Amino acid sequence: MADERLSRKGYWRTNLKYLAILLSVWFFTSYGLGILLVEPLNQVKIGGFPLGFWFAQQGSIYVFVILIFIYVWLMNRLDKKYQQEE
Amino acid sequence: MDIQAWTFLIVGITFALYIGVAIWSRVGSTRDFYVAGGGVSPLANGMATAADWMSAASFISMAGLISFMGYDGAQYLMGWTGGYVLLALLLAPYLRKFGKFTVPDFIGERYYSQTARLVAVVCALFVSFTYVVGQMKGVGIAFSRFLEVDLATGVIIGVGIVFIYAVLGGMKGITYTQVVQYCVLIFAFLVPAIFISILLVDNPVPQVGFGGKTAENIYLLDKLNQLHGELGFAEYTSGVKPKIDVFFITAALMLGTAGLPHVIVRFFTVPKVKDARISAGYALFFIAILYTTAPAVAAFARTNLLETVNNREISDLPPWFDNWQTTGLLRFEDKNGDGRVQYYNDLNQEFSETAENNGWSGNELSVDNDIMVLANPEIAGLPSWVIALVVAGGLAAALSTAAGLLLVISTSISHDLLKNNLMPNISEKGELRAARIAIAFAVIIAGWAGINPPGFVAQVVALAFGLAASSFFPAIVMGIFYKGMNKQGAIAGMITGILFTSVYIWYFKPALGGPGHPEDYWFGISPEGIGTLGMIINFAVALTVRAFTSAPPHEVRELTESIRYPSMDKKEESYSEFH
Numbered sequence: 327m328a329d330e331r332l333s334r335k336g337y338w339r340t341n342l343k344y345l346a347i348l349l350s351v352w353f354f355t356s357y358g359l360g361i362l363l364v365e366p367l368n369q370v371k372i373g374g375f376p377l378g379f380w381f382a383q384q385g386s387i388y389v390f391v392i393l394i395f396i397y398v399w400l401m402n403r404l405d406k407k408y409q410q411e412e
Numbered sequence: 413m414d415i416q417a418w419t420f421l422i423v424g425i426t427f428a429l430y431i432g433v434a435i436w437s438r439v440g441s442t443r444d445f446y447v448a449g450g451g452v453s454p455l456a457n458g459m460a461t462a463a464d465w466m467s468a469a470s471f472i473s474m475a476g477l478i479s480f481m482g483y484d485g486a487q488y489l490m491g492w493t494g495g496y497v498l499l500a501l502l503l504a505p506y507l508r509k510f511g512k513f514t515v516p517d518f519i520g521e522r523y524y525s526q527t528a529r530l531v532a533v534v535c536a537l538f539v540s541f542t543y544v545v546g547q548m549k550g551v552g553i554a555f556s557r558f559l560e561v562d563l564a565t566g567v568i569i570g571v572g573i574v575f576i577y578a579v580l581g582g583m584k585g586i587t588y589t590q591v592v593q594y595c596v597l598i599f600a601f602l603v604p605a606i607f608i609s610i611l612l613v614d615n616p617v618p619q620v621g622f623g624g625k626t627a628e629n630i631y632l633l634d635k636l637n638q639l640h641g642e643l644g645f646a647e648y649t650s651g652v653k654p655k656i657d658v659f660f661i662t663a664a665l666m667l668g669t670a671g672l673p674h675v676i677v678r679f680f681t682v683p684k685v686k687d688a689r690i691s692a693g694y695a696l697f698f699i700a701i702l703y704t705t706a707p708a709v710a711a712f713a714r715t716n717l718l719e720t721v722n723n724r725e726i727s728d729l730p731p732w733f734d735n736w737q738t739t740g741l742l743r744f745e746d747k748n749g750d751g752r753v754q755y756y757n758d759l760n761q762e763f764s765e766t767a768e769n770n771g772w773s774g775n776e777l778s779v780d781n782d783i784m785v786l787a788n789p790e791i792a793g794l795p796s797w798v799i800a801l802v803v804a805g806g807l808a809a810a811l812s813t814a815a816g817l818l819l820v821i822s823t824s825i826s827h828d829l830l831k832n833n834l835m836p837n838i839s840e841k842g843e844l845r846a847a848r849i850a851i852a853f854a855v856i857i858a859g860w861a862g863i864n865p866p867g868f869v870a871q872v873v874a875l876a877f878g879l880a881a882s883s884f885f886p887a888i889v890m891g892i893f894y895k896g897m898n899k900q901g902a903i904a905g906m907i908t909g910i911l912f913t914s915v916y917i918w919y920f921k922p923a924l925g926g927p928g929h930p931e932d933y934w935f936g937i938s939p940e941g942i943g944t945l946g947m948i949i950n951f952a953v954a955l956t957v958r959a960f961t962s963a964p965p966h967e968v969r970e971l972t973e974s975i976r977y978p979s980m981d982k983k984e985e986s987y988s989e990f991h
Binding site: 334337338341345348349352356357360361362364365368372373374375376379380382383384386387388390391393394395397398401402405409410411412 | 478483485486489490493494496497500501502505619622623624625631632633634649650651655658659662663684685686689690692693696697700703704707973976977978979980
């Protein structure tokens with residue numbers, strides 16, 4: 327029982343670490359690149375897109391989708407490691 | 413075949429499909445009715461969630477809105493997609509592990525309190541109902557505009573269809589019709605977008621195409637910026653809204669998305685925690701297909717509009733101009749009597765001199781947001797069947813969202829109010845009957861409100877997000893991540909959050925009769941973004957109250973522990989005693 331508690335603690339800590347990292351990326355891309363830093367980024371052009379505008383209307387959405395799939399992959403691995411699969 | 417014949421044909425086929433699916437997926441238990449028996453595959457659930465989520469507003473209005481707002485439209489694009497990251501990482505897996513039927517179920521049991529449950533029920537009803545009325549009105553407009561029946565008949569046909577599949581099949585019927593509706597709406601959105609992208613920039617992928625070059629060998633966005641400059645509009649790719657407001661609105665939409673009961677409840681329908689996570693990924697993927705196409709459509713439509721109509725002689729205007737003028741969505745008045753259309757920004761003071769020198773006396777054309785998607789196929793000269801497809805897509809978007817919302821309303825009444833509050837001894841059969849009666853009534857009331865919309869509906873739909881962000885989101889997140897959060901804190905937080913947000917919205921929304929003026933906005937935050945501040949207040953109040961009250965009982969801490977680990981047994985007996 328004590329072991330189980332200890333192992334669960336490890337699982338939860340790792341989960342929280344993943345959340346912190348993934349949500350920082352989430353925040354940085356949308357609010358950082360898409361809103362706060364949009365003017366300086368717009369000085370850079372990729373094809374016909376000013377970069378800040380691209381992040382706000384395209385890039386951030388791609389990043390959101392990728393983040394969720396990374397999370398799924400990380401958590402499935404973690405479930406396996408701590409035998410948390412249903 | 414003409415447009416109308418095509419529209420009847422395509423809309424008729426899609427409706428027959430929805431009813432076929434409904435008959436195939438009839439249900440016999442409350443578990444089937446509320447959460448489709450918990451047996452929906454993650455991929456199907458992802459599609460259903462996407463259809464559930466994307467309403468008439470996403471399909472019809474959003475691209476048009478962005479087209480007029482330029483960069484600032486990003487608040488909708490990011491706001492209505494970024495919430496899924498929060499949903500996938502912070503809510504869906506844990507709520508699936510909790511494994512009940514509704515959001516008030518979670519709030520009621522996690523905070524061991526009937527008061528908390530009631531507060532959640534009231535919030536869920538309020539949020540869902542304001543939202544559903546807008547959908548019904550959308551159904552009515554789509555019918556009346558293209559099938560030339562009046563608005564009331566349109567709403568009644570739409571209501572009838574939803575009635576059949578929602579009452580028969582509950583969540584199961586709704587889920588599988590939503591899967592079909594997703595396919596219809598995404599096909600209908602992509603086909604014209606791809607055609608137009610090929611026409612304008614010779615690229616079949618709209619997402620890439622709007623960064624490409626036009627036939628004149630200049631970048632489309634540069635051309636758009638230049639056209640904007642010539643007409644006194646702000647640069648298309650730069651914003652005009654205050655940064656703090658864009659920030660707060662984006663956040664309110666994200667947090668609201670993650671707190672909307674009809675979205676959350678979709679994650680109760682998959683078999684496992686693992687499925688809930690991946691399902692959120694699929695949902696966002698399916699949503700992203702439309703949401704990354706919409707800004708391209710916006711830029712194409714804007715370019716087309718400016719190029720086609722501006723300074724053109726009246727006799728020279730294309731036929732769609734007349735067609736849409738009769739609907740009232742396009743209005744033209746030749747103010748300076750020169751026989752040409754002048755469309756420019758007459759609110760821009762610095763531009764007024766240029767306008768005067770050009771002999772322009774005011775903007776002569778007003779264009780409704782909705783026209784951009786609806787008229788796009790005509791503007792680009794696409795065949796009639798594409799136009800009919802767009803109508804069917806708009807209807808699919810409105811009906812799928814309406815059905816999901818109606819289910820939340822009926823569940824709140826039959827499950828949260830009757831079963832878990834007023835009549836705990838009601839039998840399984842009785843509860844199922846109550847659920848069906850509740851959804852039937854909800855459909856009828858929504859239909860009635862769709863025909864006689866209260867004037868403030870359009871205003872309130874966008875605000876449903878603020879209300880969800882300021883009430884549910886913090887309560888659920890703390891319920892999962894802070895074992896020590898107690899009922900006093902959660903209830904106080906939810907009530908102050910939603911009250912603050914509603915009062916601020918009322919105060920600064922002239923349409924709701926509020927006396928406030930935009931120059932008095934707190935920190936420059938408009939009512940659309942205030943839900944974010946409401947959420948912060950909710951967190952602050954909850955934590956403060958928690959500091960002065962007692963810890964939650966041991967069983968509740970065990971419950972919170974158990975939802976964090978996919979394989980940990982739920983202590984069913986230990987928390988059911990709070991009923």
